[in-house]
Amino acid sequence: MSRIYYIAGNWKMHKTRAEAADLARALRTQLQDGVHKYLVAPSFSALETVGPLISGSNIRLGAQNVAVEEQGAHTGEVSVLQLKDLGVQTIIVGHSERRHVYKEEDALINKKLRLALKHGFEVILCVGETLEEREAGQAEVVCESQTLWGLAGLGATDLANIVIAYEPVWAIGTGKTATPEDADAIHASIRKVIGRLYGTSAAEQLIIQYGGSVKPENVKALMAKENIDGALVGGASLKAETFAAIAKF
Ligand code: 13P
Numbered sequence: 001m002s003r004i005y006y007i008a009g010n011w012k013m014h015k016t017r018a019e020a021a022d023l024a025r026a027l028r029t030q031l032q033d034g035v036h037k038y039l040v041a042p043s044f045s046a047l048e049t050v051g052p053l054i055s056g057s058n059i060r061l062g063a064q065n066v067a068v069e070e071q072g073a074h075t076g077e078v079s080v081l082q083l084k085d086l087g088v089q090t091i092i093v094g095h096s097e098r099r100h101v102y103k104e105e106d107a108l109i110n111k112k113l114r115l116a117l118k119h120g121f122e123v124i125l126c127v128g129e130t131l132e133e134r135e136a137g138q139a140e141v142v143c144e145s146q147t148l149w150g151l152a153g154l155g156a157t158d159l160a161n162i163v164i165a166y167e168p169v170w171a172i173g174t175g176k177t178a179t180p181e182d183a184d185a186i187h188a189s190i191r192k193v194i195g196r197l198y199g200t201s202a203a204e205q206l207i208i209q210y211g212g213s214v215k216p217e218n219v220k221a222l223m224a225k226e227n228i229d230g231a232l233v234g235g236a237s238l239k240a241e242t243f244a245a246i247a248k249f
Pocket of ligand 1: 173175211232235
């Protein structure tokens, strides 16, 4: 299997510029001998600070969201053109906090994803079920549907710039992690959908990250699973020591 591991830190709405700079500097040093692919996604307000601090390192610069339009009268939004100007390389779309708190729907997420691809960004598409959906036995169906909708209109070649992050909503920020077996089962079902749509080679190459209370203590068992190719880390990405421990599992 030729897939690499991809460990990403989503800093969410944390850190002033000075705090973000400290973390970026520490990560640059601590990850320099790391062998996997890495990314940090600071708040929009810290992108200009963090970008130059990780430039030329093995850490990519990510944004946590993007506007659905290229430019115009969209108060409070940040566009692909502005993110490109800041040196952003990767954009996260469809995070569960965007879906559930800010009511972003699949069609909007798909539009953002296609716009980001059109402008040459790598995109991390997040999918994941709620606790109610899991308890109703709907976890696979929900993740498959979010994957299908999220990728609507894409061709097989577009997939080279897509990463999927499976983040069960009930595991985010709660300290509850999906068991490696449960996570792997969802990853496998997502990979199957991709295979059906885009062929087995595209499915085999697709990186699928797991997110939801990933910590230094549980990362190894998760990454050992066949279909888990990395992590999208929230809380534990806010300290260099814990993120580095995850990143160098
Ligand atoms: P936690 O690692 O804090 O559970 O957050 C996961 C997440 O939402 C990353 O995008």
